[in-house]
Amino acid sequence: MANNTPITVAYGDGIGPEIMDATLQIIQTAGARIEIERIEVGEKVYLRGINAGIEPGAWQSLRRTRVFLKAPITTPQGGGYKSLNVTTRTMFGLYANVRPCVSYYPFVDTKHPTMDVVIIRENEEDLYTGIEYRQTHEMVESLKLISRPGSEKIIRYAFEYARSHDRKKVTCFMKDNIMKLTDGLFHRVFNEISQEYPDITNETWIVDIGSAKLADTPEAFDVIVLPNLYGDILSDIAAQVAGSVGLAGSANIGVSCAMFEAIHGSAGLLLAAVMMLVHIDQPDVATQVHNAWLRTIEDGIHTYDIYVEGVSKEKVGTKEFAKAVIARLGQQPQVLKAVSYTTSPQHEEYKSVTSKQSLEQKDLVGVDVFLDWHNGNANELGESFKQVSGDGLELVVITNRGAKVWPEGLPETFCTDHWRCRFMAPERGTTIGHEQVIELLHRVNEAGFDFIKTENLYNFDGKASYSAVQGE
Amino acid sequence: MANNTPITVAYGDGIGPEIMDATLQIIQTAGARIEIERIEVGEKVYLRGINAGIEPGAWQSLRRTRVFLKAPITTPQGGGYKSLNVTTRTMFGLYANVRPCVSYYPFVDTKHPTMDVVIIRENEEDLYTGIEYRQTHEMVESLKLISRPGSEKIIRYAFEYARSHDRKKVTCFMKDNIMKLTDGLFHRVFNEISQEYPDITNETWIVDIGSAKLADTPEAFDVIVLPNLYGDILSDIAAQVAGSVGLAGSANIGVSCAMFEAIHGSAGLLLAAVMMLVHIDQPDVATQVHNAWLRTIEDGIHTYDIYVEGVSKEKVGTKEFAKAVIARLGQQPQVLKAVSYTTSPQHEEYKSVTSKQSLEQKDLVGVDVFLDWHNGNANELGESFKQVSGDGLELVVITNRGAKVWPEGLPETFCTDHWRCRFMAPERGTTIGHEQVIELLHRVNEAGFDFIKTENLYNFDGKASYSAVQGE
Numbered sequence: 001m002a003n004n005t006p007i008t009v010a011y012g013d014g015i016g017p018e019i020m021d022a023t024l025q026i027i028q029t030a031g032a033r034i035e036i037e038r039i040e041v042g043e044k045v046y047l048r049g050i051n052a053g054i055e056p057g058a059w060q061s062l063r064r065t066r067v068f069l070k071a072p073i074t075t076p077q078g079g080g081y082k083s084l085n086v087t088t089r090t091m092f093g094l095y096a097n098v099r100p101c102v103s104y105y106p107f108v109d110t111k112h113p114t115m116d117v118v119i120i121r122e123n124e125e126d127l128y129t130g131i132e133y134r135q136t137h138e139m140v141e142s143l144k145l146i147s148r149p150g151s152e153k154i155i156r157y158a159f160e161y162a163r164s165h166d167r168k169k170v171t172c173f174m175k176d177n178i179m180k181l182t183d184g185l186f187h188r189v190f191n192e193i194s195q196e197y198p199d200i201t202n203e204t205w206i207v208d209i210g211s212a213k214l215a216d217t218p219e220a221f222d223v224i225v226l227p228n229l230y231g232d233i234l235s236d237i238a239a240q241v242a243g244s245v246g247l248a249g250s251a252n253i254g255v256s257c258a259m260f261e262a263i264h265g266s267a268g269l270l271l272a273a274v275m276m277l278v279h280i281d282q283p284d285v286a287t288q289v290h291n292a293w294l295r296t297i298e299d300g301i302h303t304y305d306i307y308v309e310g311v312s313k314e315k316v317g318t319k320e321f322a323k324a325v326i327a328r329l330g331q332q333p334q335v336l337k338a339v340s341y342t343t344s345p346q347h348e349e350y351k352s353v354t355s356k357q358s359l360e361q362k363d364l365v366g367v368d369v370f371l372d373w374h375n376g377n378a379n380e381l382g383e384s385f386k387q388v389s390g391d392g393l394e395l396v397v398i399t400n401r402g403a404k405v406w407p408e409g410l411p412e413t414f415c416t417d418h419w420r421c422r423f424m425a426p427e428r429g430t431t432i433g434h435e436q437v438i439e440l441l442h443r444v445n446e447a448g449f450d451f452i453k454t455e456n457l458y459n460f461d462g463k464a465s466y467s468a469v470q471g472e
Numbered sequence: 473m474a475n476n477t478p479i480t481v482a483y484g485d486g487i488g489p490e491i492m493d494a495t496l497q498i499i500q501t502a503g504a505r506i507e508i509e510r511i512e513v514g515e516k517v518y519l520r521g522i523n524a525g526i527e528p529g530a531w532q533s534l535r536r537t538r539v540f541l542k543a544p545i546t547t548p549q550g551g552g553y554k555s556l557n558v559t560t561r562t563m564f565g566l567y568a569n570v571r572p573c574v575s576y577y578p579f580v581d582t583k584h585p586t587m588d589v590v591i592i593r594e595n596e597e598d599l600y601t602g603i604e605y606r607q608t609h610e611m612v613e614s615l616k617l618i619s620r621p622g623s624e625k626i627i628r629y630a631f632e633y634a635r636s637h638d639r640k641k642v643t644c645f646m647k648d649n650i651m652k653l654t655d656g657l658f659h660r661v662f663n664e665i666s667q668e669y670p671d672i673t674n675e676t677w678i679v680d681i682g683s684a685k686l687a688d689t690p691e692a693f694d695v696i697v698l699p700n701l702y703g704d705i706l707s708d709i710a711a712q713v714a715g716s717v718g719l720a721g722s723a724n725i726g727v728s729c730a731m732f733e734a735i736h737g738s739a740g741l742l743l744a745a746v747m748m749l750v751h752i753d754q755p756d757v758a759t760q761v762h763n764a765w766l767r768t769i770e771d772g773i774h775t776y777d778i779y780v781e782g783v784s785k786e787k788v789g790t791k792e793f794a795k796a797v798i799a800r801l802g803q804q805p806q807v808l809k810a811v812s813y814t815t816s817p818q819h820e821e822y823k824s825v826t827s828k829q830s831l832e833q834k835d836l837v838g839v840d841v842f843l844d845w846h847n848g849n850a851n852e853l854g855e856s857f858k859q860v861s862g863d864g865l866e867l868v869v870i871t872n873r874g875a876k877v878w879p880e881g882l883p884e885t886f887c888t889d890h891w892r893c894r895f896m897a898p899e900r901g902t903t904i905g906h907e908q909v910i911e912l913l914h915r916v917n918e919a920g921f922d923f924i925k926t927e928n929l930y931n932f933d934g935k936a937s938y939s940a941v942q943g944e
Binding site (some may be wrong): 020063090091092093094095111124125127128129130131132133134135137138139140141142143144145147148149150151175178179180181182184185190207208211212213216217229230232233235237239241245254255256257284338360362372376399401402403410412413415416418420434435437438446450451452453454455456458460465466467 | 535562563564565567583596597599601602604605606607609610611613614615616617618619620621622635647650651652653654656657676679680681682684685687688701702704705707708709711714717726727729754770832834844871873874876882884885886888890892906907909910913914917922923924925926927928929930932935937938939
């Protein structure tokens with residue numbers, strides 16, 4: 001057992017232990033060279049009063065093995081319990097969520113018989129950082145954050161994945177006709193990195209039209225890389241239209257750790273284990289297990305979740321299914337396409353390909369001060385608020401939900417109690433100092449206005465790096 | 473012509489004038505009681521140097537008629553031109569985008585023959601307010617804004633629409649397991665308003681699973697109401713899987729104005745005009761035109777965009793198609809379901825059903841100060857930054873992309889140059905003053921740290937109204 005790879009295994013709750021037993025039995029019979037460290041997570045741990053659902057010793061096991069195979073767990077009802085998945089993902093920097101969505105037609109029903117798409121979803125940022133504020137009676141805000149390193153890591157991973165899995169095309173989805181700065185950055189990084197992979201075709205879609213295309217014609221796609229929120233929606237659509245949502249596995253990949261699990265329900269754990277075997281560089285075992293599984297599906301030996309009268313031949317439980325797969329180890333599928341794994345993408349420490357970015361000159365040129373105000377219309381606000389101008393900063397424009405309302409707003413524009421007031425130097429683009437922002441806030445407060453947040457306006461290398469106002 | 477309703481009409485660019493002529497000919501032959509004010513928008517106006525693509529006189533026509541029927545326009549290549557749609561939507565408060573997505577099987581090909589879904593998309597807020605900032609070398613931010621009045625207006629509209637169009641169910645999509653404050657508000661308002669419509673079934677779906685369901689089983693839905701971004705993605709999916717994206721019309725409804733147009737391409741203009749006729753309270757004409765159109769589709773008389781060998785009988789141009797529809801005025805479809813319109817929802821001035829909200833007590837209890845910093849690791853930042861604590865505000869926690877990194881962060885957490893530093897009173901929840909925030913910023917600046925933005929933390933009626941930190 002000298003060359004065995006240690007992995008951390010959680011048997012989970014409910015049906016978890018049963019399917020984990022079956023999964024481990026199959027891969028070990030197939031010759032997986034693993035050494036199992038079993039940890040306890042989930043319901044029992046939560047109910048012991050540990051809010052994260054995992055004990056410190058279990059973290060140490062993950063730190064040591066860096067590989068986590070996880071059965072479904074139950075989070076008890078009631079407040080205060082934290083999602084184990086979110087914690088693991090955030091704390092260990094599992095930046096890539098990988099989900100193969102494959103049709104197994106005619107053995108599993110689908111309207112899209114030739115679909116074979118891999119969704120690679122950014123896993124750490126976007127609207128999922130959980131940064132939200134209610135600062136007025138009417139308005140609530142959530143921050144969407146997109147970073148250059150975050151974008152570089154996930155996009156590079158997608159191209160490396162494509163190369164190592166013999167895939168021909170990587171498609172990027174985003175909405176940079178609207179979100180010009182955030183989604184614009186993701187698009188730009190995609191364009192940059194795709195240049196390094198001339199052997200892989202690349203293309204981009206606006207996410208609305210692209211989603212429609214994916215729902216209707218998924219066979220047009222191969223590998224898809226996308227920001228967190230779009231990835232959340234699109235990966236569920238892809239799994240669903242493939243007809244195999246209950247069969248699919250999911251990998252969460254980071255530099256220092258990786259976690260493998262079923263997407264929904266439990267049947268996907270074996271395919272998650274196949275992804276794990278590829279990850280720990282045992283592609284021979286992964287190939288053998290996956291092909292035996294395909295052959296079992298083809299032979300119509302189905303568990304209850306995909307059993308269909310007339311298509312399936314035999315309805316079996318978890319143990320019988322595992323026996324059927326084991327009996328087919330060494331066999332290839334006859335109708336479905338056989339798999340053949342090589343190695344997984346390399347996970348080196350992140351190094352920005354574009355570190356020249358940090359040489360850009362950054363200059364403060366203004367500030368957006370947000371007010372909670374409900375004492376009249378936009379014009380009244382503008383006329384009374386412009387008194388706080390001075391000391392090299394003047395009120396330029398006021399918007400409400402992004403629409404310009406002062407000066408020269410339209411009376412038809414509906415206004416909430418949440419106002420953005422932009423201040424810049426009289427000569428636009430002139431650099432200002434942080435102390436001018438502080439003095440401005442002081443005057444705002446003295447004048448009796450309730451400032452609820454600020455956003456500094458910067459130029460990078462002389463170029464305005466904040467969105468212009470519609471109608472300005 | 474005394475009781476004619478004035479409407480503003482733009483003939484648009486390219487094929488626009490041809491299909492607008494055909495559309496107006498059909499509805500006027502059917503007896504539409506309208507008086508047309510023709511305005512010029514689009515390419516010619518843009519090229520005349522008017523960046524909004526519409527002249528002041530044309531705005532006046534819209535103000536007068538409050539009804540806008542618009543053919544497709546061309547926006548010239550090159551910078552500086554503003555989207556006429558976005559301007560119209562924002563300036564006139566067109567808060568509801570309404571898109572019927574219907575299958576016309578077997579006359580138009582689709583995998584979902586019985587689909588009949590209406591998507592009602594919030595049109596003014598969410599991530600579409602265009603408020604974005606780049607404040608560090610690595611990070612870009614976009615604001616997602618969800619307001620109570622914005623949510624109330626669109627959700628109420630959806631229920632009124634369902635009632636007036638004899639629909640049985642309204643479904644709400646959101647993601648409040650992640651965006652607890654923003655999507656949580658939308659969900660809560662949906663629950664409140666649905667109580668006023670006991671005759672309409674209501675249900676909610678998390679947007680990822682709901683989207684998968686819509687893509688795979690659209691016949692499970694009736695009316696769907698959702699925030700702007702989800703609506704953008706889902707409405708394109710729904711139109712696509714219905715097979716009728718080129719045939720669909722779209723309405724943008726506000727209190728003071730409404731705009732009707734084709735979704736993609738041009739064939740949908742007639743159905744947009746049908747929606748307009750319902751809106752101006754001529755449901756008799758709308759019913760007659762729509763049924764004649766359905767009969768024409770049934771009879772296999774198809775324009776090039778839906779013509780399919782073997783299904784269609786005759787491929788015709790715009791004029792011939794219009795003639796065919798006119799010849800069928802007064803007829804009903806034989807296979808497809810005939811329509812029968814009554815009146816459209818009422819559009820009263822917005823009155824909050826929940827104005828009690830404004831009585832909540834709002835207390836400032838802290839501030840998140842965001843830094844641009846790249847001189848070391850999280851622990852080094854925390855230990856050196858906590859020196860700015862004082863005057864009743866102390867550094868509580870630092871996060872990077874939402875993950876807690878100080879105190880007691882994990883070394884595996886990947887950090888960008890964008891740090892959120894939370895300050896509160898030593899006794900948490902104690903009310904602080906705006907001047908304390910200003911003094912804090914002063915100390916931050918004196919200590920040589922680059923603060924890039926602030927977000928105040930408030931309690932409403934004693935309840936924390938900002939998101940907690942994961943791992944806190």
